[in-house]
Amino acid sequence: MTGLEFWTYFFLILTFGIYIFIAWRSRVKETKEFYVASQGVPTIANGAAVAADWMSAASFIGMAGMIAFLGSDGSVYLMGWTGGYVLLALLLAPYLRKWGKFTVPEFVGDRYNDTVRVVAAICAIVISFTYVVGQMTGGGVVFARFLGLDPQWAVVACAAVIFFYAVLGGMKGITYTQVAQYVVLITAYLIPAVAVSQHLGNFPIPQVTYGRILEELDGLRTDFGLHEFTDAFAGRAGGQLDVFLVTLSLMLGTAGLPHVIIRFYTTKTVRGARFSAFWALFFISLLYLTAPAVGAFTKLNLLQGAQGSTEDDLPAWIAPWQEAGSVELNTTGEITSVSNVPGEADLVVSNDILVLASPEISGLPAPIVGLMAAGGMAAALSTAAGLLLVISSAASHDIYFRMIAKEKASEARQMNVGRIAMAVAVVIAILAGLNPPAFVAQVVAFAFGLAASTFFPILMLGIFWKKANATGAAAGMLTGLIFSGGYMIYTLELFGTPANDHILGISPEGIGPIGALLNFVITIVISNLTRPPSEEVQEMVESIRYPAKQQLEAAGKE
Amino acid sequence: MSDVAHENSSSDAPPEDNGWRQRYWKKNLRLMIVLLAIWFTVSFGFGILLIEPLNNIVILGFPLGLWFAQQGSIYTFVILILVYALWMDRIDDEFGVSERDKNGGRQ
Numbered sequence: 001m002t003g004l005e006f007w008t009y010f011f012l013i014l015t016f017g018i019y020i021f022i023a024w025r026s027r028v029k030e031t032k033e034f035y036v037a038s039q040g041v042p043t044i045a046n047g048a049a050v051a052a053d054w055m056s057a058a059s060f061i062g063m064a065g066m067i068a069f070l071g072s073d074g075s076v077y078l079m080g081w082t083g084g085y086v087l088l089a090l091l092l093a094p095y096l097r098k099w100g101k102f103t104v105p106e107f108v109g110d111r112y113n114d115t116v117r118v119v120a121a122i123c124a125i126v127i128s129f130t131y132v133v134g135q136m137t138g139g140g141v142v143f144a145r146f147l148g149l150d151p152q153w154a155v156v157a158c159a160a161v162i163f164f165y166a167v168l169g170g171m172k173g174i175t176y177t178q179v180a181q182y183v184v185l186i187t188a189y190l191i192p193a194v195a196v197s198q199h200l201g202n203f204p205i206p207q208v209t210y211g212r213i214l215e216e217l218d219g220l221r222t223d224f225g226l227h228e229f230t231d232a233f234a235g236r237a238g239g240q241l242d243v244f245l246v247t248l249s250l251m252l253g254t255a256g257l258p259h260v261i262i263r264f265y266t267t268k269t270v271r272g273a274r275f276s277a278f279w280a281l282f283f284i285s286l287l288y289l290t291a292p293a294v295g296a297f298t299k300l301n302l303l304q305g306a307q308g309s310t311e312d313d314l315p316a317w318i319a320p321w322q323e324a325g326s327v328e329l330n331t332t333g334e335i336t337s338v339s340n341v342p343g344e345a346d347l348v349v350s351n352d353i354l355v356l357a358s359p360e361i362s363g364l365p366a367p368i369v370g371l372m373a374a375g376g377m378a379a380a381l382s383t384a385a386g387l388l389l390v391i392s393s394a395a396s397h398d399i400y401f402r403m404i405a406k407e408k409a410s411e412a413r414q415m416n417v418g419r420i421a422m423a424v425a426v427v428i429a430i431l432a433g434l435n436p437p438a439f440v441a442q443v444v445a446f447a448f449g450l451a452a453s454t455f456f457p458i459l460m461l462g463i464f465w466k467k468a469n470a471t472g473a474a475a476g477m478l479t480g481l482i483f484s485g486g487y488m489i490y491t492l493e494l495f496g497t498p499a500n501d502h503i504l505g506i507s508p509e510g511i512g513p514i515g516a517l518l519n520f521v522i523t524i525v526i527s528n529l530t531r532p533p534s535e536e537v538q539e540m541v542e543s544i545r546y547p548a549k550q551q552l553e554a555a556g557k558e
Numbered sequence: 559m560s561d562v563a564h565e566n567s568s569s570d571a572p573p574e575d576n577g578w579r580q581r582y583w584k585k586n587l588r589l590m591i592v593l594l595a596i597w598f599t600v601s602f603g604f605g606i607l608l609i610e611p612l613n614n615i616v617i618l619g620f621p622l623g624l625w626f627a628q629q630g631s632i633y634t635f636v637i638l639i640l641v642y643a644l645w646m647d648r649i650d651d652e653f654g655v656s657e658r659d660k661n662g663g664r665q
Contacts, residue, residue, distance in 0.1 A: 067628075072609075075627035079601050082632050086597045089639045090590050094646075207629060211619030230621050232609045244606050269657040271650070274643040281639055285632050292628040545583055547650055548657045 007370030008146040015184050015374045016161055019381070022180055023165030023173040031102075031397075031414045039100075041175055041266045047279020049175045050263045052182035052378070053386035054081075054284055056131070057138025059291075060185060060379035065354035067295035068302075069340045071227065073235030074292060076246045080448075082281060082288055083247070084254025087456075089277035092255060093264040095463045097273035098544040102265065103390075104258040104455070105398040111462045111537065112470035114403065119477060121398040123454055124258040127447045128387040128394075129432075131259075132425070135384035136433025139377055142356065146373040155433040158381065163426045166385045166392075167419050171266060174385045181378040186286055188375020192359045192368055193290050196297045199362060206293035213300055220303040225337045225345070229296065238505035249512030253448025256455035259390045270547035298358045305361065306335045306347055317360035326350040388429070392422035446488055446508060453480030453515025461523055466538045468523055471530045476523030484515035582653045589645055593638050601631040 041049070059081070067074030099107050105124055109117025136155050143154030165173050193206045201209030218228040227234035236242050254260065263280075264273045305315040311332050321327040329335075331346040339345035356376060359369045396418040454477045461468040461476075488508040492499055502508075532538070604612060609623030617625070650656035 072624050072627065075605055075624075075631075078628050079605055079631050082635050083597065083601050086594070086635050086638050090593060090642055208618070211617075211625075214619050214621075214624075230613065230624050232613060232623060232627075240606065244602060247602070247606065271643070271647065271657055274639075274646060278636070278639045278643050281636050285636050289629060289632055542579070545586070546579070546653075546655045548655050550578065550654045 003366040004146065004369055005148075007367045008373045009370075011367075011370045011374035012377060015180075015378060018180050019161065019165060019177045022176050023169045026172045026176050027168045031411060031418065039266060039268060041268075043267060043272045043275045044279050045179050046175065046263065046267055046272070046276040048182040048283050049178035050260065050276065050280035051283035052178040052185065052382035053263060054260060054280070054383070055185065055287055055379055056383035057135050057376065057380040059287065060189065061138055061142075061355055061376050062352050063355075064291045064295035064298065064358075065340075065351035067292050068299040068354050069226075069351060070235035071221075071229040072232045073243055074295065076236075076243055076250065078288055078292060080247045080250025081254060082284060084251040085277055085281040085284070087251060087255040088260065088264075089274060089281075091460055092261065092463065093273045093277050094270045094547070095544045096261060096459075097264050097267060098270050098547065099540075100265070102397055103393045104261050104459075105394055106402070108458065108462070108473075109398065109402065111541070112458070112468075112473045112533075116458075116470055116474050116477070117398060118403065119474070120455070121394040123450070123481075124394045125391050127257065127451060128259055128390045129425070129429070130447055132384050132387045132391070132429045133432045135380045135387070136429055138352075139380040139384075140433065142373050142376045142380070146370070152434050155430060158377070158384070159426050159430045159433070162381055162385050162388065163423065166388050166426075167422050170418070171389055174389055175266060177385065178382045181382040182283060184378040185375040185382070186283070188371045188378070189287055189294075189355075190290060192362070192364055192372060193294050193297070195364055195368070196301070196358065196362045197293065200297055200300065206290050206297070210293035210296055213296060217296055217300045217303075220300065220307070224303055224306070226339075229299070236507070238502060238507050238510065242505055242507050242510050245506055245510030245513055249449050249452050249510055252452035252456045252516055253450075253512055256451040256459065257448070258394075258451075258455070259386050261459075262390060262393070263386070294355060294358060298354045298361055301358075301361045302349065302354075303338060306338055308334060310334050315361070317357055321353055321357060326353040384429070388422055388425050391425040392418050395421040395425075449484050449488070449509060449512035449515065450481065452512030453484040453519055457516050457519040457523060461520070461527075463541065463544065465524075465527075466541045467527055467532045469527045469530055469533045472523040472525075472527030475526045476519040479522045480515040480519035483518050484511045487511045487515075578653055582649065582655065585649050586646070589642065589649070593642055596634065597638055600626065600634045605631050 063074075063077055066077065096104075096107055099110070101107055101110065103121075103124075105117050105120035108120040136158060139158040140152075140154045143149045143157065149157075165177055169177070194204050197206040197209040198204045201212050203209050203212075214230055218230055221227070221229055233239045233243060236246070238245075264276060267273045267276050309315065311329060314329075318327055318329075322329065327350070328342060328348040329346070330343065330348065335346045337345035338347045338349065340349060340351050342348055356372055359372055396414065400417050400421075401414055457480065458468070458473045458477055462473070487503075488511065491502055491508045506514075604623065605627035609627055612623035612626065613621035615622040620629075647656065
């Protein structure tokens with residue numbers, strides 16, 4: 001066993017042991033605990049759990065790599081995946097918490113009607129499912145490289161751990177495990193970033209060193225046939241309009257994704273939901289503010305290492321990644337171009353490995369590399385567990401309990417159905433992770449566009465406009481779904497259809513805001529033409545605006 | 559005229575007069591609109607629409623537009639949410655709708 005393998009096993013076994021211990025301590029017996037952790041999660045802990053839930057294998061493993069190649073336009077992910085929390089905190093979270101139910105489809109069902117509930121439950125399952133498969137394959141990358149394991153066994157190992165603590169502990173187990181996972185993943189992300197920053201710029205704060213190396217990086221990138229890192233709108237073909245729309249799509253999608261919203265149901269109070277959103281974004285920002293620096297540092301180190309190298313004297317970190325299939329060498333002479341697109345350059349490096357390889361590229365010692373692997377696993381596991389809970393709750397609570405059993409099932413029976421739904425979801429995720437359908441990777445990116453054009457408008461109107469009714473919401477959601485889904489199918493090779501040119505340079509990732517706008521317009525027009533919701537529903541909408549009943553002495557003072 | 563109408567409605571209203579509800583909601587909406595305007599200006603304004611002119615200004619190695627797009631906007635988002643949560647505490651207290659436990663302590 002090499003030093004690297006030893007440290008990888010050491011950190012993985014240690015962290016997995018901690019997760020399972022926490023899950024055992026917080027195992028649950030009731031549905032309220034299973035779905036919303038009895039609404040007793042302290043604010044800061046909930047914030048950390050949301051952050052771990054949010055930062056997936058893609059954020060941890062993939063994002064800095066994408067920024068390294070996209071340069072300035074990597075901002076679409078940085079702003080898109082954080083700015084949505086402002087919308088969530090101001091427009092949705094406190095009110096949905098006041099409503100105080102278990103799931104997102106449940107709010108929609110109570111506010112509009114059962115048809116909209118079923119549509120929402122199915123959307124929640126589909127969106128969450130495509131996401132889970134991404135986490136499974138992300139975990140596979142880590143195992144395949146660091147332990148030399150067959151990726152298939154890696155996926156099964158991942159799923160077994162998640163299965164154990166998600167089924168046992170439900171939301172409560174998942175939440176407290178995620179707090180531990182956040183600590184692991186942020187430590188694993190920051191330590192190498194600080195070390196590399198010190199090494200490159202003699203200063204330990206990556207966010208500062210980042211600025212100092214930009215000029216050198218721009219020069220090197222030009223030498224290797226890439227656009228300048230600081231050049232705005234060079235990374236995306238659609239230019240400024242596309243960058244604008246993709247950013248907005250990711251923001252609206254973030255605010256509409258069920259696995260994020262559901263976390264604000266677990267706080268004690270409405271105030272707790274507001275502060276949870278703050279802590280969540282604070283914890284997320286620690287990684288997101290570091291990611292562009294990590295991307296730039298790794299790119300600089302990579303290009304410096306590649307400069308003047310030939311096949312015979314490659315930097316040492318390349319060989320193992322080449323074996324794992326993530327690096328491709330297309331020249332026998334000196335390396336003169338670098339890219340992330342297979343076949344396009346002398347040295348091709350996959351986006352997905354830049355972060356995991358950054359300690360090696362910068363020559364950091366084996367324990368740090370091992371910690372990185374544990375961090376990547378923590379990111380994949382925490383997100384997968386949160387998503388499995390959404391799938392389980394949508395299937396067992398919204399579809400089974402509310403629609404099939406007509407709310408007559410006993411507490412024990414509901415728990416069993418919830419656990420069985422979770423188990424089935426894990427098994428399907430393993431099968432899909434072992435043999436990922438080709439469209440999954442694309443669909444994950446588009447889940448945001450679909451969430452933006454379906455969920456966000458009807459949630460927002462449901463809270464802020466009393467007259468929004470079921471007919472309007474159903475029509476609005478369908479319009480958003482058909483329009484955005486239609487554009488994605490039109491521009492991409494999905495389901496065997498030919499890909500057409502982008503209209504006005506708008507990429508399929510950026511169609512979400514336009515779908516959302518249509519959804520808003522249709523919902524408002526149809527609601528105005530049809531009968532407003534009942535007095536009862538309107539009074540419910542009124543009541544979620546105020547965190548608590550008015551206290552008499554304070555009212556007198558007013 | 560309007561004064562009379564107002565008096566009538568408030569004397570007809572049940573003991574828990576609901577006029578405060580509108581004032582509370584209006585304050586909440588006003589705060590929301592101000593914060594969302596800042597949200598839009600910093601991210602979409604500075605980070606996307608004005609990124610090219612701002613990139614001509616370089617501070618500590620960062621072209622300013624790039625800094626807003628990859629760093630400044632995220633700092634702003636965190637602060638906006640904190641300001642909202644703290645400000646809403648004040649508005650909740652002013653109208654007596656904050657969540658209290660049995661001893662009157664904040665929950």
